[in-house]
Amino acid sequence: MINHRFTVRKAAVLGAGVMGAQIAAHLVNANIETLLFELPDEKSSDPSAPAAKAIEKLKKLEPAPLSLAAKAACIQPVNYDQHLGLLTDCDLVIEAIAERIDWKTDLYLKIAPHLGQHTIFASNTSGLSINQLAQALPEELRHRFCGIHFFNPPRYMHLIELIPCQESDISVLDALEAFLVTYLGKGVIRAKDTPNFIANRVGVFSMLAIMHHAKAFGLGFDLVDKLTGSLIGRPKSATFRTADLVGLDVLSHVIGTMHDTLHDDPWHAYYQVPDWLQALVEQGALGQKSGKGIYQKIGKEIHVLDLEKNGYQLATSTLDSDIEALLKRKDPVEKFAALRASEHPQAQFLWSIHRDLFHYCAVHLAAIANNARDLDLAIRWGFGWNQGPFETWQIAGWKQVTQWIKEDIASGKSMSKTPLPAWVEDIETSERRAVHTAQGSYAPATRSMQSRSALPVYKRQLFPDRLAGEEVVYGETIFETDAVRMWHTGDEIAIVSFKSKMHTVDIDVLNGLQQAIEEAEHRWRALVIWQTEPPFSAGANLQKATEKPKREEPPSAFDQFMKKVKKSAQSTLLQAARSLDLADALMAGKLAEVEMLITRFQQLSQHLRYSMVPTVAAVDGLALGGGCEFVMHCDRAVATLESYIGLVEAGVGLLPAGGGCKELALRAARNAIDNDPFPQLKHTFQTVAMAQLAKSAEQAKELGYLREADPVIMNRFELLHAAKVQALALAESGYRPPLTPRAIPVAGSTGIATIKGMLVNMLEGHFISEHDYLIGSKIAHVLCGGDLTPGSLVDEEWFLRLERTAFIELLATEKTQARIAHTLKTGKPLRN
Template identity: 85%
Template sequence: MSNYRFIVRKAAVLGAGVMGAQIAAHLVNANIETLLFELSTEESGDPSALATKAIEKLKKLEPAPLSVASKAACIQPANYDQHLGLLTDCDLVIEAIAERMDWKTDLYTKVAPHLGPHTIFASNTSGLSINQLAQAFPEELRHHFCGIHFFNPPRYMHLVEMIPCKESDAGILDNLEAFLVTYLGKGVIRAKDTPNFIANRVGVFSMLAIMHHAKEFGLGFDLVDKLTGPLIGRPKSATFRTADIVGLDILAYVINTMHKALSDDPWHRYYVIPNWLQTLIDQGALGQKSGKGVYRKVNKEIQVLDLATNTYHLSESTLDSEVESLLKQKNPVEKFAALRLSEHPQAQFLWAIHRDLFHYCAFHLSSIADNARDLDLAIRWGFGWNQGPFEIWQTAGWNQITAWINEDIAAGKSMSNIPLPTWVQEVGQNAAPEVHTAQGSYAPANHAMQPRSTLPVYRRQAFPDHLAGEERVYGETIFETDAIRMWHTGDEIAIVSFKSKMHTIDIEVLNGLQRAIEEAERHWRALVIWQTEPPFSAGANLQKATEKPKSEEPPSAFDQFVKKVKKTAQSTILQAARSLDLADALMAGKLAEVETLITRFQQLSQHLRYCMIPTVAAVDGLALGGGCEFVMHCDRTVATLESYIGLVEAGVGLLPAGGGCKELALRAARNAIDDDPFPQLKHYFQTVAMAQLGKSAEEAKKLGYLLPADPIIMNRFELLYTAKTQALALTQSGYRPPLMPRGIPVVGSTGIATLKGTLVNMLEGHFISEHDYLIASKIAYVMCGGDLTPGSLVDEEWFLKLERKAFIELLATEKTQARIAHTLKTGKPLRN
């Protein structure tokens, strides 16, 4: 195997259920030809109809499992009766059928004769024994067998647990891990062959502990979810909403697996399905997939189950204000001390669920994971927590938390009376009592700090997902302001990162970026724009250009309300309004200052395009409005698949004015078919007028925000590496900036008339409002180059002037101002 280069040219997924079909979808997201197998049927005369239906369903699921819906055509439906011979050509086969040992082993026996000599076969089981499953294969095939447990939904969840069997070849495991990391974008944790592995074992115990203590303290489902969500660093779905999303039957299955397989576990008596949960399952109330579970949706109302009356009602529970205040403390040591000392049931509940989680993880660490890092990352990546259990414990004060756990064990308050393992005390005796350090994370097998993996694939991650206690230094500073930092990692590529909230773009960012470009031109070979954390940029922020002097009266109630709403709003259209941050500007009436800032923005966009060194945008997460325009003006963009890119200004009554309209008009002219740019321009016009957002980097490329040559990568932790590689390739090819176009043919008055004709029909059909018509007409006017004779030649500055003028004209209208204010207030667009 040492001389065999592992490449996945073709893959197969066995089982077209929810997980199997979505794993197949993510494989084609990575441009891997994929077969999807399911049982044969005589339905419609197509033996592969079940697989075909599953593929079609992928196009309708939300969140979308496919990066673009058209990729569904790249999944080939297959059945076990006709197509097993196709497995011979597959480099990777993933089994994802129902969690039945007998069904899985029967299938393995059936497919084994058809596997190629280098095929890796992996089971997506969520908790069955990998060693027991391996026995269904001949001994020589067991070297190619392991478990790879994806989390749902596979496209979005970062975690994959990889579980070897005793005979798994070490080289094969290394190859598979490298494939999963780079090509599927996953965080791989090697787990031991124990029931439910790491994430589900710890995550489900945490849910059971919450259920137990909720009953003990008399807390309802909705109150528990308010307590166990973002306030303690966990997802908004918290506990019971998460159970509904996963499926109550799936949760019950995992609990039952733990009950059967872990009879000697000190917490075994808690591995039981609560009566209320079994009742819901018996009634067919399985959660989100059946329409109701712990929660149900009636029209637009979310109702919660009341166990006392066995009926659903609107949530009436409230958090105690003092407890909520405790949870918002930034110092974790003080926070946990306050929770521990508080006599309020909500605070006692929160201390109890953390105490028992810490106790459980400490006791089981040596049996389920190689080190504390693997356990913490598994929970973060698989359950979406901000920190893993050991991280929380460490930041809250290792020795103090340990002492309190010991006190509660002695007093009979904990869920188990088993003592903490001795390693916990040993860690506490260190000069710095930490399980995560710069040298590595605690590994109980040798009582030492175990460094991160040295596999070559991880050399691509200069800054991997870091844990509390690990040092994180982002290179050496070149210069730094309040708005940006320019730095390097010891090579010839300069990096610039924004420091503003949501990496919005204000005058300080513009000035800092201008200085960075000039510095890079003098002393560096290329410039990469990369943020140390997503998003790339939520767009332009006009706040500072239009702030009232500090000597004026305090902010009005409206100002304060806008600020509050802006902090909590989540919708894309609200992000557009927040990124523009126009509320103060409108009230101050400083449109001239806004126009000055827009001019500055356009100049900076042009400098990105025409400076003497290559510029590369490294995009992860949102790149909206002005952030998108920066992306469009760099020589190259490297984007993660989960990048959400778009010119969304029309959603709040405006148009792109940082060079976005100009750039799309220029691209339409360059890509003209038979010297006619209008067909391409029409596509771009619709994109801008409808404020279309690319909900993946693939969609962004389809919409025209990214160029065909822009690479899309799967793993966000490889983004900087790939961006620097692209920058270096440009420099080594003798980079020169593009020549500034002097004669850009415009579509002119004919194009404007054609687009307006479509808009008139939409207006008369009541599909758009009069203000929608005005906004779209302005966009058409700018992108078509104004009221000129078709084919007239203009330069880029012509388009930029049109952008500025149209932006200010729209900003001055009462209806655009009303749209911005309404969006900021409600988080929803206003059609006026």
């Protein structure tokens, strides 16, 4: 029993494989000193070399498991022969070795004597029995033992399944859950000790059902992935690409666990590794990690396994246009009715995989989860689906879909003849006909609606991840326009949220934000900028400066592309062009309107900086261009670890002009040695000229977009709480706006000349084009304060004028216009 505040100062991970090493990486992301254990290398002079090698690999993986590569140094490589004594000082020890119960048992016997009196010990098993594993531990340790199942990759996947054994102490579980939620940023689901727990049990069955029906309807792997990806609210990797990403050997193992442990399951006959999958595993074609699996990349082309030809062919399957149009319908009730009524094989396939998934979840809910919410959130957080199975069933029409499932069971179309459980009838005859309501989610054990956890940690989540059927009201409105909404939650802190697409900034948002600042100065103690959904802001949108009629944009690859921003260097360029949306302005030749908007943007940035109340930016996801400049001008920024922040304008031939260059120059001057900011500006110039995008909030500090004093939090659902705490702290400390700096030293002409010298060398070496040279020169001119004597003193307005002038000069060039147009059209950079 825990009778003290549970903290984790030091942790250990047992096993330096893919999951173990990445769990260790995420622990140091949370600033927890971590030991990484592995078997000793008896042939090496350093017995801990295997663990050290695993740590070194972390620096090269994509997506990056470390928020900063330098944090790898905080993981200490150790081995079982020499260092077990170090476990005594660890508050948390996580076992993450291979899924062999005999290996785990042997390890538990070895390490148990070395665990501290208060150490929590947990297994990262993906499906083995926690109660069986507990039997290998001394009885006095079992109350501090549980399962703690991370999902791959641990840094990015939100879900952790927390699985108690029979002897687990509830206070231990509660303390561990609070730690996992706040300090590791996870969504915790309490799972029952059943094979594969919740997410893998349901998710792998879904994959097996898809494999079964794909074979029945004669659909190829690549076509199935087109049908089961983003069009039905699942990850773009869909089914078989996901299998390749996870590892075909891992998938086979999970299926095998289900086959070996679930003999009484009505779907047991389907818990079989398909022959083609077994053959791939035996060949060593394990998916992405081996370079070949269901898919294989040959050159720049993607090839897919063809079972009929027993080889690979170019992935060229096409989705039926009528089915695609059907899937894009907005009304889910209408969509599911059309799928079931259609005789097209692709539609029948889609109805079948949903029907059998709903059926499976309904039958097994009571055995594997405490309520429908836990199952749905486990699938959303663990597999990346937009909605869980019960949510999908509910919005498609519970009563009608239930009737269709019954009919298909009766006619032998479903994968199992097992009838739907009685509780489904409870929902069907209830007033709401919903598993998720404002009162809670359905729990079969009590035949009632079960509310969310009452643990104190969840009071920090003012607006938790909501499910279909759960009502959410974002506070009480102070004022609202078409562009912004200002509101509060009953205290003295005002909140402003943008309503534009991707939370881009146009003249209406600027005017709304200006009104919000003025309102906050008159009646509130602080102002927080927080968006009800990420991203924070994709930047400035100058389209309205043209005053051309609005046009509806069809869905494009851009929206899907943004989800991959942290993986692709081209993301920065495409978003820079899209967020600026300059095409219409250029065509209309209305540079004067653009300049007026930029001036307005700068004024608003300055108002954020010098407001009479503290301003706090609550950042989650993208904060690009103008969005980044807002962040830099607030008194404080609170950012989630997964914030991708950057001044990206140079990627399309421009430079930051909403005060971003000014702010970076000011920060360099503050850190100047002997009144010379140039040593700082060399790094700053590279950041701006290369349009560097920070791929974590920690990296944003390194690049200068965030300050060292800006808190980084791990859980996005705690962001608003943390931002309000910061805002109130500033207000309580007797906040006064900073004095306007009137004596900023500049690097001047010498700094400009030095940077230009470097650019000339790059130009002559054909590393950059003439237009790249022009862009770099303009950036250097602004950052260095113009052609002044080094050390000259200027004010902020001087830098802002330089920004505006350079921006418009670049915007007027044909080559910058060509870059913007090309990037918008192709999503790729143009080097001209």
